[in-house]
Amino acid sequence: MSEGQASRPAPWDEATAASIVAARGQEPGAMLPILHDLQAAFGYVDAAAVPIIADRLNVSRAEVHGVVSFYHDFRDHPAGRHVLKICRGEACQAVGCRALVDHLDICHGLATGATTADGDLTVEEIFCLGNCALGPSVLYDGELIGRVDAKTLDGLVAEAREPR
Amino acid sequence: MIPRIFIPVDASAVSVGADRVAQAMAHELAMRGIAADIVRTGSRGAFFLEPMVEVATLVGRVAYGPVTPADIASLIDAHFLSGGHHPLRLGPPEGLPFFAHQERLTFSRSGIVDPLSTADYRAHGGWRGLEAALKLSGAEIVEEVTRSGLRGRGGAGFPTGLKWRTVLNAPTQQKYVVCNADEGDSGTFADRMLLEGDPFGLIEGMTIAGLAVGASIGYVYIRSEYGHAFRTFSKAVEIARAEGYLGRAIEGSDHAFDIVPRLGAGAYICGEETSMLESLEGKRGIVRAKPPVPALKGLFGQPTVINNVLSLMAVPTILAEGAEAYADFGMGRSRGTLPFQLAGNIKFGGLVEKAFGLTLGELIHDFGGGTLSGRPIKAVQVGGPLGAYFSADMLDTPMDYEAFAARGGMLGHGGVVVFDDTVDMAEQARFAFEFCAKESCGKCTPCRLGATRGRETIEAIIAGRDVERNLALVADLAEVMADGSLCAMGGLTPDPVVSAIRHFGADFRRPFRTAAE
The missing domain is CATH 3.40.50.11540 (NADH-ubiquinone oxidoreductase 51kDa subunit)
Structure with missing residues (x-):
């Protein structure tokens, strides 16, 4: 699953990537499922995967790169060990998500899109998690959390930065 | 007969602790040697009561909520398995005011059945x-x-x-x-x-x-x-x-x-x-x-x-x-029911399925109980990020495709986002453009470039620069985007912007901003 970090991603490996691509190669419109599988395995889509996919799906490398870069989900480099996605949709805005985004930035030095220097935590924005009656909402390592306040965020940041 | 306990596994319910409640329940029952089936259901949609736990009794289901893991022991002590009294007891869920006046066709089963049992599905029609x-x-x-x-x-x-x-x-x-x-x-x-x-x-x-x-x-x-x-x-x-x-x-x-x-x-x-x-x-x-x-x-x-x-x-x-x-349900050319979703700054947020025709105000006040913050309503956005903002004096609009269109809005997918009087509508207009700039596919120039130019122009207005000239520019841009985009992204992004300017003009003309510069 792209949004979760439940299992630690493996380091990039071309043979594994090729078998992931081959496993899906016959499906009609296999591109997105393949990219999701690659990201689930490695935590990102390595540039070296592009020619493998292009070859298998009989499309140009430019086309594969175009798809990878079009969708917000696909990363071209690994994220931090933990990922915190904070919802910035209107329903969460109505219950104060802007202040929470500012709190992460001001109190923890984590602007949206930033990763801590030690690689422990990446903070990203997301638009709507479908939890609009119980906002503000975040997704922490794939887990949906509702009615989030600054204290919840402090706890998540502390948890993410605990020594391994 | 082994008692049956129903605890939602719906993502929203889980986001406020339904999984922890289910675990604590299983643990506590096991500790006391009580045999019971815990069925994980979807949610009925009264999210303000989640995690809502139900038990099947001789007189139908009885609900308790919102339940935390710390409540489990006292619930069992209070014989909740046979519907016993407890401060969290809500009674039969169908009788709750939030549900009693709904007309549930599409949502007749969510929160009631085991979502992964075809037999349960059949048993419920x-x-x-x-x-x-x-x-x-x-x-x-x-x-x-x-x-x-x-x-x-x-x-x-x-x-x-x-x-x-x-x-x-x-x-x-x-x-x-x-x-x-x-x-x-x-x-x-x-x-x-x-x-x-x-x-x-x-x-x-x-x-x-x-x-x-x-x-x-x-x-x-x-x-x-x-x-x-x-x-x-x-x-x-x-x-x-x-x-x-x-x-x-x-x-x-x-x-x-x-x-x-x-x-x-x-x-x-x-x-x-x-x-x-x-x-x-x-x-x-x-x-x-x-x-x-x-x-x-x-x-x-x-x-x-x-x-x-x-x-x-x-x-x-x-x-x-x-x-x-x-x-038989509905009004005019809007037949049947629509599941409305009460969201944002709302006291009783959740899913309300009703025939078309009730008013926006009835939805927000009678079902939603007003704002969560307790402050007055300032704006309501219906129909998602591309939907128009309505002001508090437009709450008499009936929830119907044509009635909404007549007031420059759209029902869309039935989402209703409520804002209290702390919202800055110029910032909401800025966000509408920002969102469009992020999410535009890029095919149509008015959408691809217009969204970014629109955001910049609203930022100038917020900063108090050439306000009237820039407002005219935004109106012009909105027309180009609406007329010159293939799909609703570029075509409707102007709606939240233009409606915010029309109904909340004062938020765009704040003299202190100029002074602050």
Whole structure:
């Protein structure tokens, strides 16, 4: 699953990537499922995967790169060990998500899109998690959390930065 | 008889601790040696009461909520298993004010049944629509759906029967049914709830659509932000296939239909139907020009029915109960019910299914109980990020496609986001452009460039620079975007902006901002 970090991603490996691509190669419109599988395995889509996919799906490398870069989900480099996605949709805005985004930035030095220097935590924005009656909402390592306040965020940041 | 306890596994309920409650319940029951079945259901949609725990008693279900793990011991002490009294006791859920005045057709099962049990689904009226459809010809099914007056619930409100007839009459072998579950509008969660709480309802609706138009394959495009829903729905598809409700011989008939769940990848634009087709085909989600309409040239170039989750979920009821029974609900040309979603700064947020025609104010006050903050309502956005902002004196607008259009708004997917008087509408207008700039597919220049220029211009207005001239510029830009974009992204982004300026002009003309510079 792209949004979760439940299992630690493996380091990039071309043979594994090729078998992931081959496993899906016959499906009609296999591109997105393949990219999701690659990201689930490695935590990102390595540039070296592009020619493998292009070859298998009989499309140009430019086309594969175009798809990878079009969708917000696909990363071209690994994220931090933990990922915190904070919802910035209107329903969460109505219950104060802007202040929470500012709190992460001001109190923890984590602007949206930033990763801590030690690689422990990446903070990203997301638009709507479908939890609009119980906002503000975040997704922490794939887990949906509702009615989030600054204290919840402090706890998540502390948890993410605990020594391994 | 072993007592049955129902605890939601709906993502929203889990987001406020339903899993922890279920674990604590199982643990405490085991410690005390009490045998009981814990059934994980979807949510009924009273999210302000989640986690809401129910027990089956001799007089029907009794609800308790919101329950925390710390409450479990006292609930058991209070004999909640037989409906005993406790400060958290809510009584029969159907009798709660939030539910008592709803008209639940599409949401008749969510929160009640085990979402992964086909038998439970059948026990609550499931599969009857499909079984009725299996006795009819494709044309007869289309006729029934047409007579029901069902209009697409995704946003556009297009007559479903008309769409199906076009696909039915298309002279090709391979056709597709595509379900749009890319519910990207902030303030909406109805599709998610159904995918998690009543997945067989969607499977049944899609299968009927397949029978109606002669399609043997259906795709469900679920947004990646809904990982939990994707997993539940995928499991339901596997179960349906294993039990003969999908596959080569549906319920032993000679009809074949199967469903492939597909995960989106974080692109709002893929909720636009042609962009979604591109995405399903493995491409960038770039909007296609219409015509040709997808009903004639859709997925992989073949005739394709594209419907929203709510539209397809309404179909089994129509086939089971008859077109007239469905059409009896609603007003004017808006027939049936619409699941409204109360969201944002709202005291009693959740899912309200009602016939069209109640007013926005009734929805927000009578069901929603006003704002969560207790402050006065300032603005309401209906229909997602592309929907217009309504002011507090427009709450008398009836919830009906035409009535909303007459006031420059749209019902869209039924999401209602409430803001209190602390909201700065200039900032909301700025955000509308920012969101469009982030999510535009880039095909149409007015949308691709206009969104960025619009954001810059609103920022200038917020900073107090040339306010009136820049407001005129925004009005001009809004017209170009609305007229010069292929799809609703560029075409409707001006709606929240223009409505914010029209109804909340003072927020754009704040003298102190100039002074502060």
